[in-house]
Amino acid sequence: xxxxxxxxxxxxxxxxxxxxxxxxxxxxxxxxxxxxxxxxxxxxxxxxxxxxxxxxxxxxxxxxxxxxxxxxxxxxxxxxxxxxxxxxxxxxxxxxxxxxxxxxxxxxxxxxxxxxxxxxxxxxxxxxxxxxxxxxxxxxxxxxxxxxxxxxxxxxxxxxxxxxxxxxxxxxxxxxxxxxxxxxxxxxxxxxxxxxxxxxxxxxxxxxxxxxxxxxxxxxxxxxxxxxxxxxxxxxxxxxxxxxxxxxxxxxxxxxxxxxxxxxxxxxxxxxxxxxxxxxxxxxxxxxxxxxxxxxxxxxxxxxxxxxxxxxxxxxxxxxxxxxxxxxxxxxxxxxxxxxxxxxxxxxxxxxxxxxxxxxxxxxxxxxxxxxxxxxxxxxxxxxxxxxxxxxxx
Numbered sequence: 001x002x003x004x005x006x007x008x009x010x011x012x013x014x015x016x017x018x019x020x021x022x023x024x025x026x027x028x029x030x031x032x033x034x035x036x037x038x039x040x041x042x043x044x045x046x047x048x049x050x051x052x053x054x055x056x057x058x059x060x061x062x063x064x065x066x067x068x069x070x071x072x073x074x075x076x077x078x079x080x081x082x083x084x085x086x087x088x089x090x091x092x093x094x095x096x097x098x099x100x101x102x103x104x105x106x107x108x109x110x111x112x113x114x115x116x117x118x119x120x121x122x123x124x125x126x127x128x129x130x131x132x133x134x135x136x137x138x139x140x141x142x143x144x145x146x147x148x149x150x151x152x153x154x155x156x157x158x159x160x161x162x163x164x165x166x167x168x169x170x171x172x173x174x175x176x177x178x179x180x181x182x183x184x185x186x187x188x189x190x191x192x193x194x195x196x197x198x199x200x201x202x203x204x205x206x207x208x209x210x211x212x213x214x215x216x217x218x219x220x221x222x223x224x225x226x227x228x229x230x231x232x233x234x235x236x237x238x239x240x241x242x243x244x245x246x247x248x249x250x251x252x253x254x255x256x257x258x259x260x261x262x263x264x265x266x267x268x269x270x271x272x273x274x275x276x277x278x279x280x281x282x283x284x285x286x287x288x289x290x291x292x293x294x295x296x297x298x299x300x301x302x303x304x305x306x307x308x309x310x311x312x313x314x315x316x317x318x319x320x321x322x323x324x325x326x327x328x329x330x331x332x333x334x335x336x337x338x339x340x341x342x343x344x345x346x347x348x349x350x351x352x353x354x355x356x357x358x359x360x361x362x363x364x365x366x367x368x369x370x371x372x373x374x375x376x377x378x379x380x381x382x383x384x385x386x387x388x389x390x391x392x393x394x
Contacts, residue, residue, distance in 0.1 A: 001027050009038045022180075028173035029144075033157050034165035036142055040120060042069050044144040047122030048169055050074055050229045055124035057198055057221050060241070062124040063104040064226075065116040070234075070249065072115040074226045075107035075242035076218070084110070087270040089286055095130045102130035107242040109138060112263055113290040120144070127152045139287060140164075146171035195389060197224045202362060202385040206374050209383045215240075216337055216360040216383070223339030224362055224391065232341050232392040235349075237264040237356060239336045244268075245356070253340070257349045261356045262298075265330055268357075269297045272321070272329055279315045288313075296321055333357030341391040343367040347376035354380050364390050 003020035004027065017038055021027060036044065043066040050071060054062035060076035077100025085091040088110025096102055101123060109116055121135065123145035132152035135143060142165030143156065156166055180189045199217055201224070223238040230236065230248045235256040237245035245264030247256035269275060270293060278296065280289055292313045295304045302309060303320075310317045338353050340363040350373060353361065361377060365386030377384045 001030070003027070004031070006038050006041075007035065014038075023176070028170040030168040032148070032153065032166040032168055034142065034160075034163050036165040036167060039068070040142050040165060043067070043120035044122065044142065044167055044169075046229045047071070047120055048144050050225060051122045051124040052171070053197070053228070054222065054225050057196075057225060058218055061101040061104050063101065063108040064122050065108045065111070065119040066122065067115055067117075067119045070230045071226050071243065071246055072119060073108045073111035073243045073246065074222060075104045075111070076222065077101055077104040078107070078241040079103055080106055083271045083276065086276050087267075089113075089289075090134060093130065093134060099128055099130040101125045101128060102134065105131045105134060109134070111242060111244055111267055112246070114294055115263075117287060117290070127156075129155065132156050135159075137286070142167065144169055193228065193391075193393075195228075195391075197221055197228065201387045201389065204365075204386045204388065205383060206365065206370075206386050207377050207382060207384045209378070209381050212360065212383050212385070216335070219337035220339060220360055220362045220385070223337055224387070227339050227341040227393075228391045229393055230341070232394060234341045234391075234393075235260045236339050237261065237336055237353075237358065238339070239357075244336075253342070253345055254348050254352065256340075257338075257352045261352050264336065264356045265326075266294065266297055268330060268333055269321075269326055272326075274319070274321050274325070278318055281313060281315055284313060297326070299323075330356070335359050337362070339363070341393070343370070343390075344373050345369060347372045349373070350376040350380070350382070354382075358382065361385070362387055364388055 003018050006017035008015050009017040019041055047064050047066040050064045051062040058076050062076050064074040065072045079097050088106050090106045117139050118141055120141050121143045126147040127145045128149050129152045132155040136155055136159050144167040179192050180187055219238040222243055223236040226236045226243045227234050233250050233253055233256050235247045236243050237260050244267040245260040247260030250256040292304050295302055304313055305318050305320050334357045336357040337360040338358045343364050343366045345367050361382055361384040
C-alpha cells in the first residue's frame with residue numbers, strides 16, 4: 001500500500017487528507033480492520049515507537065495507552081498484585097498472570113482510566129487472546145501491534161460492530177534519518193530523535209545518596225522513554241514497571257509536576273480499601289465507575305456521596321474519603337521514580353514530588369539553580385541523576 005486516504009485531517013473541515021511515504025515506498029503498515037483517521041495514526045506511530053524502545057531498553061513486553069498524541073501511561077509486563085488488579089478492573093480475567101503482554105496492557109490501560117477513555121493502544125509484541133479479551137470491553141479507538149494471534153484478531157474484529165481500527169506494523173521498519181513537517185506552509189527539517197535511553201544515562205548521580213536499585217533504574221527508563229513521546233513540557237512519575245502519572249503540554253514545569261503528581265496520587269488512592277470496596281450499583285458501567293471514583297477521590301464538581309447523588313451510583317451511601325485519610329495513606333508511599341524532559345528550574349518541583357513518594361529522579365540538569373534543586377533532593381534523601389539530555393517532543 002503506497003498511500004491511504006483519510007476521511008479528513010485533525011478536523012472535519014481539513015480535506016483532503018492522506019498518509020503516504022515521501023520516498024514512494026510502501027507504507028510499513030497493514031490495516032486489518034476499520035478506517036483509522038489522521039489523529040489515530042499520529043497516536044499509533046508515536047505509541048509504536050514508545051513500546052518498541054521500551055522493549056529494547058528493558059527486555060520486557062511493553063504496552064502504552066495514547067490519547068491526543070501523548071501517552072496516558074506505559075508499562076512493562078510484570079504481574080499485578082491483587083489490589084491493583086481490582087483497581088484496574090481486571091481481577092476477573094483468567095490467565096492474566098501467565099501473559100506478560102496482557103499484564104503490560106492491564107497496567108497501561110488501568111493507570112489513568114479517565115484519560116484512556118477512547119485511547120489508541122500499542123503493543124510491542126503479538127497481541128494474545130487474554131489481551132484481546134480485555135481490550136474488547138474497553139472504550140478504545142484502535143490498536144497497533146507487530147502481530148496478532150488469529151483468535152485474538154477475531155475477537156477484536158467483533159469490536160464496534162466490526163469497525164474497530166486494527167493496524168499491523170512491520171517490526172523491522174526503520175524510518176529515514178531526517179524528518180520533515182509543515183507549519184503554516186513552511187517546511188521544518190530535522191534529524192530524527194534517535195537518542196537511546198538506557199542504564200548508562202543514569203550514571204551521573206549528583207546527590208549525596210547514590211543508591212539506585214535495578215527496580216528504580218527500570219522505572220526511570222520507563223519514565224524517560226515515556227517522556228520522549230509526550231508533548232512538552234512534560235514530567236512522568238513511574239513505579240513498579242509502569243508510568244503512573246504523566247503531565248503533558250504544560251508551559252510551566254511545576255504545573256507539569258503537579259498535574260502528573262495528582263494523577264499518580266489518584267492511581268495510589270484507587271487501591272485504598274475505601275475505593276476498592278465502593279458499593280456500586282450492578283447496572284453502573286465501567287466508564288461511569290471511573291468517573292465516580294475520580295469524583296470520590298478528588299472531590300470534583302459533584303459530591304458523589306451526598307444525599308440525592310449517591311443513589312445514582314451506589315447501593316448504599318458510602319462514607320466520604322476525607323483529605324486527612326488521603327494524606328495519611330499517601331504518606332506511606334515511597335520508592336517512586338520521576339523523570340523530567342528538561343531541567344527543573346526551581347526546587348518546588350522536588351517539594352511536590354516528595355508528596356507523591358518520589359525517591360528517585362532523572363532530569364537533564366543545566367539550570368542556574370541546580371545547586372538548590374540538588375540540596376532539596378538531599379534534604380529528602382533522594383537519589384537524583386543528571387542525564388545531560390533534553391527530551392522535548394512537539
